[in-house]
Amino acid sequence: MIYNKTLSLSNGQNIPQMGFGTWLIPNDRVDIAVKNALTIGYRHIDTAQSYGNEEGVGKGLKASGLARGDVYVTTKVRAEYKNEKEAADSIEVSLQRLGLDYVDLLLIHSPQPWKYVNQSDNRFKEGNLAAWAAMEKAYKAGKVKAIGVSNFEIEDIENLITHAEIAPMVNQLLVHVSQTPIDLIDYCKQHQILVEGYSPMGHGRILANAVLQELAKKYKVSVAQLCIRYVWQLGLVVLPKAENPSHIEENGRIDFMISDADMDKLKAIHQPVDYGEDSHWPVYGGKVQG
Numbered sequence: 449m450i451y452n453k454t455l456s457l458s459n460g461q462n463i464p465q466m467g468f469g470t471w472l473i474p475n476d477r478v479d480i481a482v483k484n485a486l487t488i489g490y491r492h493i494d495t496a497q498s499y500g501n502e503e504g505v506g507k508g509l510k511a512s513g514l515a516r517g518d519v520y521v522t523t524k525v526r527a528e529y530k531n532e533k534e535a536a537d538s539i540e541v542s543l544q545r546l547g548l549d550y551v552d553l554l555l556i557h558s559p560q561p562w563k564y565v566n567q568s569d570n571r572f573k574e575g576n577l578a579a580w581a582a583m584e585k586a587y588k589a590g591k592v593k594a595i596g597v598s599n600f601e602i603e604d605i606e607n608l609i610t611h612a613e614i615a616p617m618v619n620q621l622l623v624h625v626s627q628t629p630i631d632l633i634d635y636c637k638q639h640q641i642l643v644e645g646y647s648p649m650g651h652g653r654i655l656a657n658a659v660l661q662e663l664a665k666k667y668k669v670s671v672a673q674l675c676i677r678y679v680w681q682l683g684l685v686v687l688p689k690a691e692n693p694s695h696i697e698e699n700g701r702i703d704f705m706i707s708d709a710d711m712d713k714l715k716a717i718h719q720p721v722d723y724g725e726d727s728h729w730p731v732y733g734g735k736v737q738g
């Protein structure tokens with residue numbers, strides 16, 4: 449039920465609402481995690497060129513024995529590729545590494561190359577249009593079934609909507625309790641852009657939160673399940689990552705309802721999160737050195 453639930457994109461295609469994240473799972477281990485997830489019932493795998501694990505993801509897809517049409521696969525063009533040729537070439541390499549003749553969804557990983565994130569006001573508008581042109585061509589050629597963006601703010605999306613031929617269908621964003629970008633989510637909804645929430649457990653850093661622990665007790669679920677269900681009930685695609693098989697299984701058991709009052713309570717939490725040793729990642733506010 450949870451794994452089969454889909455949401456629709458502006459091009460009429462369906463996307464499974466529950467996804468499986470693979471960031472930081474090494475290439476030589478990710479096949480096992482992907483196969484475990486698919487065996488349990490997940491039908492949507494999220495990877496990226498910069499994760500360095502597309503080959504392993506492809507291996508896991510094959511090992512699952514599932515038909516190609518039964519699994520939804522997303523990858524992302526490197527944030528650094530801001531010209532058409534680099535982006536176009538990278539799409540071919542991704543297909544080759546994944547061992548697929550198409551991907552279901554392709555995203556621009558970030559509007560800014562990572563070393564500019566949290567460091568510069570340059571939004572790389574020309575560069576994003578160039579990368580997007582390559583993605584539009586791949587979409588028209590049937591190599592990718594949908595195209596979108598990640599970590600895009602309103603001005604970045606407007607650049608594409610105004611100047612490109614095809615509007616983005618998806619925006620993948622950091623969304624978890626205490627990090628709910630309501631204005632951006634609403635803007636995306638108004639423009640028929642489906643939002644996907646990444647790091648639903650705050651990269652594992654919000655699981656010790658006392659308010660969440662109390663609420664999880666009330667619903668007789670784990671804090672991880674509460675966190676995942678929260679993003680699910682916002683109406684977003686949710687992308688939990690887990691390598692531990694019992695976590696993978698637990699994270700799919702979110703067939704319960706958070707009340708409207710508790711959703712409001714969770715939305716109102718704005719406590720800054722300490723991402724600890726993971727704070728250096730640009731997506732958590734860190735800066736790339738050099």
Ligand SMILES: NC(=O)c1ccc[n+]([C@@H]2O[C@H](COP(=O)([O-])OP(=O)(O)OC[C@H]3O[C@@H](n4cnc5c(N)ncnc54)[C@H](OP(=O)(O)O)[C@@H]3O)[C@@H](O)[C@H]2O)c1
Nearest residue numbers: 469470471646647648649650651652672689690691692695
């Ligand atoms: N577009 C972007 O820029 C971007 C950025 C970040 C993430 N993402 C995507 O979103 C996915 C998820 O985000 P994330 O990996 O940052 O973080 P996350 O899913 O919020 O948290 C993952 C962490 O939580 C742990 N965990 C998972 N299930 C658990 C459970 N039931 N109980 C206790 N701990 C649990 C995992 O441990 P184990 O692995 O040991 O099970 C791991 O340490 C990524 O893998 C990636 O696909 C995209």
